[in-house]
Amino acid sequence: MEGSAALREQDLEFDYIVVGAGSAGCVLANRLSSDGRHTVLLLEAGPKDTNIWIHVPLGYGKLFKEKTVNWMYQTEPEPGLDGRSVFQPRGKVLGGSSSINGLLYVRGQHEDYDRWRQRGNIGWGYDDVLPYFKRAENQSRGADTYHGTGGPLPVSDWRHEDPLSEAFVKAAVETGLPFNGDFNGASQEGAGFFQTTTRRGRRASSAVSYLRPALGRSNLHVETDALAQRLLFEGRRASGVTFSQRGRQRTARARKEILVSSGAYNSPQLLQLSGIGPADLLKQHGIDVVLDAPGVGSDLQDHLQVRIVMR
Numbered sequence: 001m002e003g004s005a006a007l008r009e010q011d012l013e014f015d016y017i018v019v020g021a022g023s024a025g026c027v028l029a030n031r032l033s034s035d036g037r038h039t040v041l042l043l044e045a046g047p048k049d050t051n052i053w054i055h056v057p058l059g060y061g062k063l064f065k066e067k068t069v070n071w072m073y074q075t076e077p078e079p080g081l082d083g084r085s086v087f088q089p090r091g092k093v094l095g096g097s098s099s100i101n102g103l104l105y106v107r108g109q110h111e112d113y114d115r116w117r118q119r120g121n122i123g124w125g126y127d128d129v130l131p132y133f134k135r136a137e138n139q140s141r142g143a144d145t146y147h148g149t150g151g152p153l154p155v156s157d158w159r160h161e162d163p164l165s166e167a168f169v170k171a172a173v174e175t176g177l178p179f180n181g182d183f184n185g186a187s188q189e190g191a192g193f194f195q196t197t198t199r200r201g202r203r204a205s206s207a208v209s210y211l212r213p214a215l216g217r218s219n220l221h222v223e224t225d226a227l228a229q230r231l232l233f234e235g236r237r238a239s240g241v242t243f244s245q246r247g248r249q250r251t252a253r254a255r256k257e258i259l260v261s262s263g264a265y266n267s268p269q270l271l272q273l274s275g276i277g278p279a280d281l282l283k284q285h286g287i288d289v290v291l292d293a294p295g296v297g298s299d300l301q302d303h304l305q306v307r308i309v310m311r
């Protein structure tokens with residue numbers, strides 16, 4: 001428990017409940033509590049981010065299979081991968097996957113956002129989201145058309161210079177690829193060096209950048225080791241969350257909204273357990289259907305990483 005003083009059971013009522021303190025959840029908790037007008041509860045299934053390997057970039061390898069801070073999922077056999085089952089790490093700790101990820105600062109392609117907008121998602125085109133990226137950022141190279149300074153998220157150049165990496169990028173350019181000095185600028189195409197979400201050589205997870213500065217607010221309350229199990233509804237309105245915490249079953253109520261930011265795997269899982277998902281599937285498992293939403297839990301896309309190790 002962090003933030004405000006320990007709560008009695010009858011006090012578990014807030015304006016907003018944020019489920020999952022990962023990349024998105026820590027930002028939501030910070031922004032929703034910033035003007036002091038609303039009370040916010042942040043629930044996180046994992047522990048506090050005290051493992052020292054979280055905070056040094058070298059710790060990436062140590063956390064990749066560290067079950068105390070990682071869900072360590074394994075896929076079903078993948079038809080597109082000749083039936084292979086693939087290991088899927090996901091952060092389970094304050095900061096979520098931003099506490100265990102590869103630290104590369106990559107926003108996504110302009111075209112991907114524009115396609116979302118073309119499909120009817122007003123407000124999600126690249127021009128729409130760019131001001132928010134800039135507002136979030138504290139770019140060590142300074143502000144320009146694509147970058148901002150003064151935001152909570154530090155972005156900096158890789159400190160370590162390696163002649164082999166330099167030679168690799170040079171070789172890529174010699175084969176005809178353009179050199180790209182900024183993968184979050186005009187285009188993502190080309191070879192070059194990533195920037196990282198680090199500050200003075202330390203990992204800038206969303207817990208470090210967004211949650212820590214907000215922990216002193218009396219209207220923000222954080223519960224760790226708190227696994228949300230089901231959303232509760234009054235009619236079609238989500239009104240509460242049941243969660244288990246160190247062997248105890250607890251319930252928190254939301255006066256305004258519940259924000260599910262439990263990650264790409266656990267968000268749809270929580271929705272399905274709560275009755276939001278493909279009706280047939282839910283019925284098979286004896287779950288009362290609140291909303292028949294066939295898209296919940298399907299169409300996941302992820303990028304493959306193939307590592308080549310050579311002597």
Ligand SMILES: Cc1cc2nc3c(=O)[nH]c(=O)nc-3n(C[C@H](O)[C@H](O)[C@H](O)COP(=O)(O)OP(=O)(O)OC[C@H]3O[C@@H](n4cnc5c(N)ncnc54)[C@H](O)[C@@H]3O)c2cc1C
Binds near residue numbers: 022093096100106228
């Ligand atoms: C090993 C690895 C390397 C990566 N490398 C990079 C990289 O270099 N650059 C990059 O841009 N992206 C990278 N990513 C991806 C990036 O980290 C994620 O896309 C991003 O963190 C997802 O944010 P999120 O808020 O959706 O989920 P997460 O950050 O995963 O947060 C979800 C949170 O919800 C919690 N939670 C889940 N279920 C419940 C529940 N039922 N009750 C309570 N809490 C719950 C989880 O424990 C977690 O803390 C990497 C990811 C991994 C795993």
